[in-house]
Amino acid sequence: MRIKKASNVLLTLAGLFLLSSCKKTVDYEHEPANQVTSYKVAVSDGYLYGSINNIDNTITLYVPFYYELTVVDPEITVSVGAALKEEILPVPITDTAVYYTVVGSDGSTRKYKLDIEVQKIGVLTVSEQSSATYTATYSPNENIEVGGMLNTVDIGKVHVSLVNKITQKSTALSGDGTSAYTISVGGNNTAYVGGLRIPGTLDTGLYYIRVKVYNDSVQSQYPIRLVYTQPQLLLLNPTATVGGTFTIQSYNTVITRLNSVSGVIDGVTYQFPVVSQTATTIVVSVPATFKAGSYITTFTVLFNGWESFTTTTTLAIT
Numbered sequence: 567m568r569i570k571k572a573s574n575v576l577l578t579l580a581g582l583f584l585l586s587s588c589k590k591t592v593d594y595e596h597e598p599a600n601q602v603t604s605y606k607v608a609v610s611d612g613y614l615y616g617s618i619n620n621i622d623n624t625i626t627l628y629v630p631f632y633y634e635l636t637v638v639d640p641e642i643t644v645s646v647g648a649a650l651k652e653e654i655l656p657v658p659i660t661d662t663a664v665y666y667t668v669v670g671s672d673g674s675t676r677k678y679k680l681d682i683e684v685q686k687i688g689v690l691t692v693s694e695q696s697s698a699t700y701t702a703t704y705s706p707n708e709n710i711e712v713g714g715m716l717n718t719v720d721i722g723k724v725h726v727s728l729v730n731k732i733t734q735k736s737t738a739l740s741g742d743g744t745s746a747y748t749i750s751v752g753g754n755n756t757a758y759v760g761g762l763r764i765p766g767t768l769d770t771g772l773y774y775i776r777v778k779v780y781n782d783s784v785q786s787q788y789p790i791r792l793v794y795t796q797p798q799l800l801l802l803n804p805t806a807t808v809g810g811t812f813t814i815q816s817y818n819t820v821i822t823r824l825n826s827v828s829g830v831i832d833g834v835t836y837q838f839p840v841v842s843q844t845a846t847t848i849v850v851s852v853p854a855t856f857k858a859g860s861y862i863t864t865f866t867v868l869f870n871g872w873e874s875f876t877t878t879t880t881l882a883i884t
Contacts, residue, residue, distance in 0.1 A: 568699045573875065575667035575837075576639065576793070579708070580617055581602050585879070586692075586694075589703075591775070591849045594688065595673075596725075597645070598620070598645065598648075598674070598676070599645050599646045599647060599648055599670030599671050599672045599674060600619075600644075600645060600648055600668045600669065600670030600671065600674045600675055600676040600701065601620055601643060601648070601668060601676060602625060602640070602642060602643070602644055602666065602668055602678055603618075603639075603643045603644060604618075604639075604643035605618060605627065605642055605643075606640065606641050607627065607629075607636075607639065607641070608639070608641070609633050609838065610633070610683055613630060613789075614627060614628070614633075614638075616640075616680075619794055620676075622674060622745065622815075623677060623678050623679065624678060624679050624680075624681055625666070625680050625681070626681045626682075626734045627640075627680065627682050627683070627843065627877070628638045628683050628685055629682060629683065629684050629685065630688050630845065631684055631685060631686045631687065631717050631718060632862065634718065634719075634720045634723075634740050635658060635659050635660060636656050636658065636722070636723070637656040637657060637658050638656065638659060638682065639657075640654060640657065641654075642654055642666065644668050645668065645670060646671070647670070647671030648668050648669060648671055649662075649668070649669050650666055650667065650668060650686070651666075651667035651669055651815045652665070652666055652667060653846070656739075657682070659684065659780060660682075660780055661680075661682070662681075662781065664679070664680040665677055665678065665679055665680070666678045666680065667723075672754050683826075684717075684780045684781075685718050686714065686782075687745065688715055688717070689715065690712040690714070690716065690717060690777065690779055690782045690783070691714045691715040691783045691784060692712065692713070692716060692719055692775055692777045692785070692786050692792075693712070693713040693714045693756070694786055694787060694788055695786070695788075695790055696788035696789060696790055697788055698711045699742075701772075701788070701789070701790065701791045702769075703769075703790070703791050703792075703793055703816065704762055704764055704768075704790055704791070704792055704793075704821050705764070705792065705793060705794065705795045706763050706765065706766045706767070706768045706792055706794070706819075706820045706822065706845065707764060707765070707766035707816060707818060707820045707845065707846055708786050708818045708819065709730060709760075709761065709762060709763055709764070709818065710739070710762050710763075710764055710790075711740075711758055711759065711762065712726050712758070712759045712762060712775055712777065712802065713756055713758040713759070713839075714757070714777060714784070715756060715757070716749070716757040716759075716777065716779055717779055717780075717782075717789055718749075718757070718779055719749055719751060719757060720749070720847070721748060721749045721759065722753045722856050723780065724749060724757075724759055724777065724778075724779055725738065725777070725778040725779070726738070726739045726759060726762055726775065726778075727739060727775075727778075728764065728768065728773040728774070728775060728776070728790075729773060729774040729785065729873045730769075730771060730772075730773055731771065731772040731773065731774060731789050732771065732772075735810050736776065737765060737768060738820050739764065739765075740762070740763065740882075741761045741762065741763065741772075742752070746754065748760055748761060750802070752799050753789075759875070762798040764792065766845035766846045767821045767846075768792055768793070768843055770792050770793050770794060771791070771792060772789040772790070772791055772792075772799055773790055773791075773792060774786050774788075774789045774790055775789075775790065776788075785852075794819075794820060794822050794835050795819055796819065796872050796873060797816060797818060797819050797820070797821050797822065797823075797824075797867075797869060797872060798817040798818060798819045798875075799814055799815065799817060799821075799867060800814070800815040800816070800817050800818065801814050801815075801865055801877050801879060802877075802879055803879055803880050803881075803882065804881055804882070804884075805881075805882045805884065806852045806881070806882075806883060807852075807883070807884055808852070808856065808857065808858055808883055808884075809852060809854050809856075810851070810852055811841055811849050811850060811852065812849075812850065812852070812881075813847050814827070814847065814848040814849075814867070815846065815847055815848075815849065815851050816847070816852065820845040820846060821843060821844075821846065821847070821848060822845055822869075823847060823869045823870040823871050823872055824840065824867070824868075824869060824870075825868040825869055826840070826847065826867075826868045827839075827840060827850050827865065827868075828862065828865070829863040829865070829866070829881070830867045831861050831862070831863050831864075831881075832863040836853050837853070838850040838851065838852065838853070839851050846880045848867070852881075852883060855881065856883050858883050858884055859882075859883055860880055860881070860882050861880070861881045861882075862878065862879075862880055863878070863879060863880070863881045864876065864877070864878045865877055865878075865879065
């Protein structure tokens with residue numbers, strides 16, 4: 567009995583020894599100390615939350631187009647004890663070079679790239695004004711309306727330009743300063759930008775219409791053609807000083823092939839010498855013999871190859 571009891575004690579001690587020798591310390595992986603944990607932007611009905619990818623180190627913010635945001639003003643939360651290296655500033659929605667560096671409490675760093683994706687109704691398009699068998703024609707200094715699925719009704723987000731087919735040079739279009747530079751909505755989510763002026767300095771030739779909204783851009787498949795047309799002028803009650811000058815403006819055309827400017831007063835024809843000319847203006851000088859006063863004048867502007875322009879108005883000399 568004593569031997570059996572001693573054996574049992576030995577077996578128990580051996581078992582305890584084996585159990586103790588098999589114990590293993592588990593070292594759990596610690597959460598990185600240099601992460602962005604939240605990225606959000608306040609909007610009219612709550613918040614937009616950025617999708618944080620800690621493998622690619624990116625923050626993707628999806629912005630529905632109907633919020634019509636120009637910039638986003640983010641609120642950023644980082645790991646406990648960590649700090650952002652950069653100042654948190656508003657971000658233009660088209661900016662593609664925004665980065666955030668998180669410095670952890672352990673001194674480690676992680677750099678995130680911000681990607682802003684504007685969610686749209688559909689693919690950006692521009693309505694064709696020409697076709698395979700027809701080419702729409704405009705004159706430099708003429709207004710043009712551009713339509714398409716623009717995914718916005720904010721005129722400030724739509725940028726229209728003409729691209730020369732040969733040189734590929736792009737020229738931005740803007741409002742003409744007189745017509746309403748607006749955007750209107752038609753059927754099938756199509757929007758139209760009106761009041762755009764083709765610069766009078768553009769050469770004749772073929773041009774594609776390019777539209778850019780946010781970071782998307784689209785170009786027409788078929789070009790329009792710019793041509794010179796009969797000059798149309800605005801000359802109403804000009805005023806000049808004795809021996810001074812006055813300016814004649816073009817109207818929706820450019821001034822080409824100018825020959826001379828004259829005026830008939832009381833049956834006598836006077837020449838008004840051209841001092842300078844641009845695509846849209848003619849500056850003429852008043853004859854030195856004119857004294858101060860008001861003169862009912864029938865002006866005639868002659869061109870080479872175009873019809874003449876004639877109008878009767880009052881010339882005021884001060």
